[in-house]
Amino acid sequence: GENVEQHPSTLSVQEGDSAVIKCTYSDSASNYFPWYKQELGKRPQLIIDIRSNVGEKKDQRIAVTLNKTAKHFSLHITETQPEDSAVYFCAVGSSNTGKLIFGQGTTLQVKP
Amino acid sequence: NAGVTQTPKFRVLKTGQSMTLLCAQDMNHEYMYWYRQDPGMGLRLIHYSVGEGTTAKGEVPDGYNVSRLKKQNFLLGLESAAPSQTSVYFCASSYRLGDYGYTFGSGTRLTVV
Numbered sequence: 694g695e696n697v698e699q700h701p702s703t704l705s706v707q708e709g710d711s712a713v714i715k716c717t718y719s720d721s722a723s724n725y726f727p728w729y730k731q732e733l734g735k736r737p738q739l740i741i742d743i744r745s746n747v748g749e750k751k752d753q754r755i756a757v758t759l760n761k762t763a764k765h766f767s768l769h770i771t772e773t774q775p776e777d778s779a780v781y782f783c784a785v786g787s788s789n790t791g792k793l794i795f796g797q798g799t800t801l802q803v804k805p
Numbered sequence: 806n807a808g809v810t811q812t813p814k815f816r817v818l819k820t821g822q823s824m825t826l827l828c829a830q831d832m833n834h835e836y837m838y839w840y841r842q843d844p845g846m847g848l849r850l851i852h853y854s855v856g857e858g859t860t861a862k863g864e865v866p867d868g869y870n871v872s873r874l875k876k877q878n879f880l881l882g883l884e885s886a887a888p889s890q891t892s893v894y895f896c897a898s899s900y901r902l903g904d905y906g907y908t909f910g911s912g913t914r915l916t917v918v
Contacts, residue, residue, distance in 0.1 A: 694864070702845070727906055736895065737848070739906040782847060791855055791902045792838065792863065795848040 695720040697785050699796025706773050707804055714799045716783035717765040725786040726759055726766045727793070732779045740781075741768070773803045807831055811896050811910035818886045818917045826881040826913050828896030836899045837879040838863075838907065839871060841892040848895065854879055855902060886917045 696719040706712050716726075727742035743750045743757045743766065750757050754773075759766040770777055783796040809830045818824055828837065835856050840848040840863075850863030854873040868890060870882045879898075883890060893914050897907035 699847070725905075736909040736911050737907075738909070742906055784848075788902055791836065791861075792850055792853055793907065794850065794864070795840075797845060797847040 695785055695794045697794050697796045699783050699799060701799060703800045705802045708773060710773055712770045712773055712801055714768045714781055716796050718785045722789055723785045723787045727784050728768050729782045730779045775803050775805050778803045809896055809898055809908050809910040811913050815914050820917060822886050823884050826894055828879045828910055829877055830898040834898035834900055836902055838897045839881045840895045843892050888917045891917045
């Protein structure tokens with residue numbers, strides 16, 4: 694089955710710096726790549742997603758890039774703010790399997 | 806419009822006891838999922854359903870059963886709880902199979918002692 698690896702497990706940055714989180718996957722049939730943000734004690738919430746026919750997508754300070762050949766995708770957060778501190782999960786899905794497989798999560802700390 | 810509602814929010818069980826977690830959604834979503842979240846392991850899929858009356862196994866199905874008798878409800882059962890089932894359980898639903906963002910419930914924190 695699908696295997697999703699996420700790195701790093703923890704990331705600490707200064708406010709205003711950029712943060713990058715990377716995920717790799719194994720199933721070349723996967724075609725949907727969302728990112729979720731989970732604040733402490735809360736539910737995961739979708740922040741951005743990308744489909745396999747697109748290489749990059751941006752939404753204000755957040756962007757996601759996808760390299761289908763290498764089977765990896767990344768979340769980029771620019772001009773980080775303390776409220777960006779949370780756990781971030783990547784996930785991989787496909788129309789064939791009907792389910793999302795999640796990475797292990799990255800705890801991002803933005804220091805003021 | 807409540808989205809996805811999970812009950813209960815917290816529960817403590819003794820080893821060997823049984824319980825049912827309820828997930829209800831009011832978005833007319835066809836697809837529903839149960840995940841467990843453990844530190845350092847992300848969200849792991851227990852069971853899922855692609856429509857009323859259907860269920861399928863996910864990554865970690867052992868020790869759990871599910872039922873989807875009504876489209877809006879997805880029940881997760883623990884027949885004989887074990888300490889290894891101590892976790893936070895999240896239900897989610899989606900509009901389209903496999904390639905659409907999930908809406909998550911607020912979670913159930915279960916402790917088995």
